Each structure stands twice: as C-alpha cells, then as structure tokens.
Amino acid sequence: MLYALLCYHDEDVVCTWSKDQDAAVMAKLAIVQEKLTKQGRLGPVARLLPTTAATTLRKDDPPLVVDGPYAETKEQLLGFYLVDCANLDEALAVARELGEANPGGSYEIRPVGTFRPGGVLA
Amino acid sequence: MTDAAWIDAALTSARPQAVGALLRYFRDLDTAEEAFQNACLRALKSWPQNGPPRDPAAWLIMVGRNAAIDDVRRVRREQPLPDDEAISDLDDAESALADRLDGSHYRDDILRLLFICCHKELPATQQIALALRVVSGLTVKQIARAFLVSEAAMEQRITRAKARVAQAEVPFETPGAVERSERLVAVAAMIYLIYNEGYSAGGETAELRKPLSDEAIRLARLLLRLFPGEPEIMGLTALLLLQHARTAARFDAEGALILLEDQDRALWNQPMIAEGLALIDKAMRHRRSGPYQIQAAIAALHSRAARPEDTDWTQIDLLYGALEVVQPSPVVTLNRAVAVSKVRGAQAALDLIAPLEGRLANYFYFFGVRGALLMQLGRNDEARTAFDRAIALAHSSAEAAHIRMQLDRLMRDSATAQARASQ
Numbered sequence: 001m002l003y004a005l006l007c008y009h010d011e012d013v014v015c016t017w018s019k020d021q022d023a024a025v026m027a028k029l030a031i032v033q034e035k036l037t038k039q040g041r042l043g044p045v046a047r048l049l050p051t052t053a054a055t056t057l058r059k060d061d062p063p064l065v066v067d068g069p070y071a072e073t074k075e076q077l078l079g080f081y082l083v084d085c086a087n088l089d090e091a092l093a094v095a096r097e098l099g100e101a102n103p104g105g106s107y108e109i110r111p112v113g114t115f116r117p118g119g120v121l122a
Numbered sequence: 123m124t125d126a127a128w129i130d131a132a133l134t135s136a137r138p139q140a141v142g143a144l145l146r147y148f149r150d151l152d153t154a155e156e157a158f159q160n161a162c163l164r165a166l167k168s169w170p171q172n173g174p175p176r177d178p179a180a181w182l183i184m185v186g187r188n189a190a191i192d193d194v195r196r197v198r199r200e201q202p203l204p205d206d207e208a209i210s211d212l213d214d215a216e217s218a219l220a221d222r223l224d225g226s227h228y229r230d231d232i233l234r235l236l237f238i239c240c241h242k243e244l245p246a247t248q249q250i251a252l253a254l255r256v257v258s259g260l261t262v263k264q265i266a267r268a269f270l271v272s273e274a275a276m277e278q279r280i281t282r283a284k285a286r287v288a289q290a291e292v293p294f295e296t297p298g299a300v301e302r303s304e305r306l307v308a309v310a311a312m313i314y315l316i317y318n319e320g321y322s323a324g325g326e327t328a329e330l331r332k333p334l335s336d337e338a339i340r341l342a343r344l345l346l347r348l349f350p351g352e353p354e355i356m357g358l359t360a361l362l363l364l365q366h367a368r369t370a371a372r373f374d375a376e377g378a379l380i381l382l383e384d385q386d387r388a389l390w391n392q393p394m395i396a397e398g399l400a401l402i403d404k405a406m407r408h409r410r411s412g413p414y415q416i417q418a419a420i421a422a423l424h425s426r427a428a429r430p431e432d433t434d435w436t437q438i439d440l441l442y443g444a445l446e447v448v449q450p451s452p453v454v455t456l457n458r459a460v461a462v463s464k465v466r467g468a469q470a471a472l473d474l475i476a477p478l479e480g481r482l483a484n485y486f487y488f489f490g491v492r493g494a495l496l497m498q499l500g501r502n503d504e505a506r507t508a509f510d511r512a513i514a515l516a517h518s519s520a521e522a523a524h525i526r527m528q529l530d531r532l533m534r535d536s537a538t539a540q541a542r543a544s545q
Contacts, residue, residue, distance in 0.1 A: 010132070010135065012131075012134075012135030012136075012344075013128070013131045013132060013135055015340070015343060016131055016134060016135065016336075016340055017131070021127070049393075049396060049397045049400055050343065050397065051347070052343050052346040052347055052350070052356075052359065052401070053397055053400040053401055053404070055404055055407075065407075066350075066351070067350040067351040067356075067404065068347075068350030068351065069350075087403055088400070088403040088404055088407065089407070111396060111397070111400040113393045113396055113397070114393070
C-alpha cells in the first residue's frame, strides 16, 4: 500500500523562517528522505509555493477560475497530480480537461517550489 | 528549532490580527499594543508547558483583552464591570471567540491597523516607523538602527505619530468599497516604501536594514491573503520577491554595488523568483494592469534571463513605455533609457534623457546613466564630468564607490588609447 503524506503547517510561520532556519529544517528532512530513497520506498517529494500563489478552478459548468487557495471545508483532498506546465494558462488548460472527465469539486493549482523524484516505486 | 523560536514566530505572525482586533475593542493604539504585549508575556510562560493553543491569535486577543480590562478595573473601581465569569474563563471563551473571528472582521481589523499607520496626515517617515512598531512589532531600537537615527529620536517620531492618529477621527465601522480600495492603495505604497528602506541600503548598513525588506514581504503576503483577487497586490508582492531574490548578488565583499549585468546569477534565490513569476503570471490573467504589475513584469524579464545577453530588452523597453503612461515620472523615463540604449543605441538613449536634466539635476542615478552613455559614445571628457557630478550626489558610500569604479575604467581606457596613439 502506498501512502501519501500531505504536509500541513502554519504558512505565516514557515514563510518567515530565516534562510538558515529553513536550510536547517530541509537538511534534517533530507536525511530522512535519503534513508527512504535507499530503501526504494520514496516517491516524488514536492514543496509547494505559498497559498498566495494559488489559483483555483471550480469545476462548475462553465468552470470558474478564482484567485487564492481552495478553502471549501465540506470537500476533502482526494488526490493530486504533478504536471509540467510552461505557465498558469497551460496548467489551467490541463485542469479544465481533467475537470471535464471528472466534474464536481475543484482543482487548486499551486506552483511547486522544490521537486525531488526520489526512489523507484511500484 | 527551539521552543522560543517557534513561539516567537507564532507571536509575530499573530500580531497584526491580534493588535487589529484589540484596537477595534479599545479604540486606542497604545492600549491595544500594551494589551498585546501583556498577552505575549503570558504566552511565553504558558505555551512552553501547555503547547500552543489551537488558534494563537484568538488566545492572544482574549488574554490581552482580559489583562487590559483588569488594568482598567484597578484604575477605575467605580466603573461597572463585565461579568467575571464571562471574561476569566479562558478555555470556554477561546473557542467561542475563535468562531466569531470570521473573515470579514479579520480582514477589516488588519486593514484598519495598516491604514491607521499610513494615515494621510502623517509624513512618510512617521508612517513607516509606526507600521514597523505597531504592525510588525519591531522594537524602537531595531527601527532606530535601521533608519540610522538615535533611539530617542525614533521614540519621539513614533510618539508624535501616535498622538496625531489619536487626534484624528479614526473610523471604526466597516469601510465601504471605495474607502477600502483607497486604503489598499495607501497600504500598498507604504509596504513598498518599507521595502525600499531596506533595499536602498548598501555596504555597512545593508545587514542592519535587511529586516525591513523581509518585513515588507511578510506584510505584502498578508495583504495578498486578505485580497487574493487584487492583481496590483499580486504585482507588488511579485515585485518585492523578484527584487529581493537578488540580494546575495548585489554587493561585493567590500560592500560595493554590483550592477545587474555583472551579478553572479547563480546567487539569485530561485524559490523566491519562482514565487514572483507565479504571482505575476496570475496577475496578468486579470487584464487590469497597474504600476506594480508592470514593474514586476520588468523584474521578471531580468529574472528569466540566464545570462545578461539573454535579456529581452525590446520587451523591457515596451513595458517602461507602458509605465510612463500609467505613472509618468522622469525617473521612469531614465530607467527606460537604459533599455533604449540596448535596443537602439546610446545616442537614442541620450536624446531620450536630455530633456530630464532640469528635473533630475540632483539625482545621482541620472548622472551615472548619462556618464555611462557618454562613455559608450567615446565622449570621455563629458562622461568624466557626469561621473564627478554623480559622486557628489551619491547617498551612500556604495553608490559613490560604484561610480568611482566606472571613472577608473574610463581613465584606464583613455590611458590605453593614449599609449596606443603615442606608439
């Protein structure tokens, strides 16, 4: 069974870490990640940019694009895609296409800050 | 990270919301600030043992309110008091209060707090000082150091600003749409000023002033979270991030300024650039352009160029042209001249800035640019005169040192030319 670990934290706090504080946390995380990579248990790792960089596509008919993060508490995070896109317009186009296949709910489009491919997963 | 560092970060991030709410309650800046300080002291005692509360801001507002009410009670015993049960039973009250801290209150409280600091009757220096003290919670000592003035002088500046705000009629009801957008413009300008205070410092003062730039970015992100759909606030945040990303490359070991084209681009902060580019990308979709967005778009073009020669100067020239329309100023034209020199040559740029001399007669950068353009055209004597004037007008030793370097280059080149001519 694969498990997705979704990271939550107070953005205000994380965004005000100094460069050194941030680097220290990342270095400690890297040790754990490396161990998992060696064991062949680690898949992709991504660090998202702040929610202020987010755009949301609500899969209404017609789809509605709104700024800011997705914050509808009656729905839950059920999965995620990582897609390589040149810009936001391209990312929105992909989201629209996915939305046609799977209507209802929303996609929050958050640019990725750091991406580590990690080990091989079955 | 240690306990203390976590708590410190949590207190800093809760500050605008908590002070904003306390200000709405007490309607007095000093009382609100003092109440927040008291609450922070209690947090430092209680959080390490009990862990941080579910909603730190709500906790601080409640504790701050109770502390201040206790003070009032001590001073004026004859006043009728709220029911003891209602104010002292923190555990129950906290969750109820957290529920009441709905989006609209939160937004208006913080906006009011920011707006009070950039009250239109206050001079810019007092606006910035007040915002850094009240919203950001920097100590008077820190602010005084950053502005290179004595602590006593800064204390006085802040006290004067507070007195002025207290005299002025501060509206406490929810602002209407028009007023809200006016506030937003004023607040955005203040954040930009705070950033520039930090950014324009060079050499020995750069380290001291860096916190100002960090603080401005924090405030811009806060504002963007309050107004996620405002393209100009996206533009402002993007602009600050894109400029800030170059911090590590802007000065050499001696503290001298390094020009954009000479900077080691490997030192640019890529995550910050990524965030800035994502934001400007998002802003552009609104098709509601404004000065911050245009400036951010220019900064983005520089950030996208892996090498200086990859810079899209044609596009930058066009963007400066757009900026001249929405925000005409001789300084914008001067900046455009740099792009024009790359696209159409030094003479075209020189013609563009010729009419500006009267208005920029005391502007360091004007003579620096003119000197550089004249140098490119081989008019070395005129270039030297322009550089001399620039040095006389320099605000910091880094600026002066940078022009001196250009002068040295000029001398060296003309010495080589003379040597060649005499051979």
